[in-house]
Amino acid sequence: MFLRILKDSFLRRRRRKILTVAALALGTAVTMATLSVALDIGDKVGRELRSFGANILVRPQADTLPLEIGGVDLRPLSEGSFLAEDDLPKLKRIFWRHHLLSFAPFLQQPAALPGGESAVLVGTWFEKTLALEEGERFVTGVKVLNANWQVEGAWPADSAEPQALAGAALAERHGWKPGDEITLELAGHAAKLRVSGLLGTGGDEDRQIFVPLAWLQAATGRGKVFRQLQISALVSPDDEFSRRKPGSMTPAEFDRWYCTPYVSSIAHQVQEVLPGSRADVVRRVAQAESAILSRVERLLQLVSLAALVGAVLAVLSTMTTTVLERRPEIALMKALGADSFSLGALFLAEAAGLGLLGGALGYGLGLAGAQWIARSIFGATVTANPVLLPLMLGLATAAAVVGTLAPLRTLQRTDPALVLKEK
């Protein structure tokens, strides 16, 4: 009997039901959309912020003091320590290997240009493919690390070919253009380089000449070494916990710090895996990144909260009016002898059904909305969080039930005779 009334009630007054489900679905959709975006925004904005350059710098631990002015190391070449290039694939074995977006090794060598002027050659990887274990391939190098470096001409290849990327200021002074051949003297003998492209960044790179690391190592007879490694890592914003020194943490705290992608813990892991290295956080980049990321995440959380509040209140008011509309119906049922309990149960069952339906629809709509936002702004998809489906269904059902029961309780107290006479 109860079920028959319930089914009947559902199928009647279609328009009102559709309106209610629509309100529930919309409210759920907006909460779902903003919540999905809020949960994913840290990853999206974090990746965008990586275009500011490396946030971890690795140098040899037991090194003499580098004499670095304007990006140039003035030490004589016989001095100082180096790191082994063959150790680099080990980087993709650290705990946070999937957060290492790119890295590039650097080796500097002073050279003399015709006319006696000195210039500095910087050997590096441009766009090298590393073959890792399990058949994975990882593309890295300065082109990946600095995605917005503009090159006029072409990037050099990562082979031992004598190609070069010349800094724009240097090229302008000597009248070099892409395709030109330049002669210079390094490590006591002459060398020819073909300028494949020009690099203009506005910074120190404009006065340097970038060559493939393999070529520079061969030309100077150094073996497979480098002196500096720049790493671009996807990180979480810093908080009170991350600012503590690892040495002062208990084992449990240390595990928690190690297993959170703070820039300091990723640097620590890099230092662990590269023998003889010292990994430092590039403060300027890391501080800005952390401040911006935490602000953006908080902002989006607040927008989600606003969406939730707005949705819940709007749904509550919709449910309230729906119940208010049915005063004659309720009065009639009471006059026919229905007790408060079965009346409440009927309305509750209806509300729960509508809530589930609206919630499911809203989840789908909200997810689609979030994907559309993410795709149109970041060109990437949102990672769907499975816990959101039961959460949205629960929220919608709870809002529908509360929105129905509250006015129902007030209405139950009115005298049926009064209501029926009113009509």
Added chain:
Amino acid sequence: MYARLVRRSLWQRKSRALVALAALTVATTLTAALLNLYFDATRKLRSEFRRYGANLMLTPRAAAGTQLLEAGLAAQLEAEFVPAKLSVAVPYLYAVVEARGESVVLAGTRLESFARLGGFEVEAGRPPAGDAPDAAWVGTVVARRFELKPGDSLLVRYRDAFQALRVEGVLSTGAAEDNQILAELDAVTRLTSSRGLNTILARADGDAAAIEQTAAALAARFPAAAVNPLRQVTEAEFRVVERIRWVLLGTTLVVLVVTGLCVLATMTALAFERRQTIGTMKALGATNLRLSLLFLSEAAALALVASAAGFLGGLALARWVGATLFAAGISLRWTTLPLVLAAALAIALLGTLFPLRLVRRVEPAVILRGE
């Protein structure tokens, strides 16, 4: 008479009017809060990008034939361009000196400006300041190598000249400064008897176009210097700020539109209840036009009240949010008031569409009979 009608119709069935008002106020509060937040959050976020440090670099122009920038350039820059176009300008003069038997880079700079540019962490001692002429800050690598801590003295030699420096703090930057000693520019100029500066790093305010303009202005004013925007910083900043702004705008609009729709649904449902009232009024001789105006006035009245309440409530909410999020109050924009009012009016008036349709369709006799 008319006003009394409107007031009466709103006052009776108070519950109905209150529900409509409540729904509308929720929409206006959210609108006011989110709009204020949107406008100010983007501005506040932009200022966070200052932490990326310099976005302009001045170096000696090779064509001018000089190896150094003129010594007085930094002071002129400071006087004419800071703080109008540049938020900070930091001059640098480098010298390779000897300390405790080893070569080390000594960087002379305006320590106060350096501190403002940021990008370092104080590992020991106090932050850089330009108060004492012989005060020096050392990088972490230098501190470790020479076993220096705050309070130690360090003697540096440049050719035949000596300078005694007192270590006031240890800094870590993750960049070149870790291997350098930082001291006040005057001290290094005296020590090296130098006539100029190696480079000046500056931070220009505004978007990419404004930075280009400032760079052009600087280049025109100081022809002996090559002025270059640091492309990586300026371009990345522009793109990231734009993306964040779009996300905020998108989510804000979505929230507002959907809230509005839900409110609309509420008001439409409420209006459905009033068929009887419409029937009665028509039977008493009210014209369609009269009834339509009545409903529209009701809606406008509701919208006005809801806007006022919502605007104040939204402002308070946005203020509180700004305080917790940015640790500084956000500035309130009175320009959002017309937007809030417009939104409220739009929703309220759209909500009358259904009753207006009813007005035309309803036949008094049919309704009063009870169907």
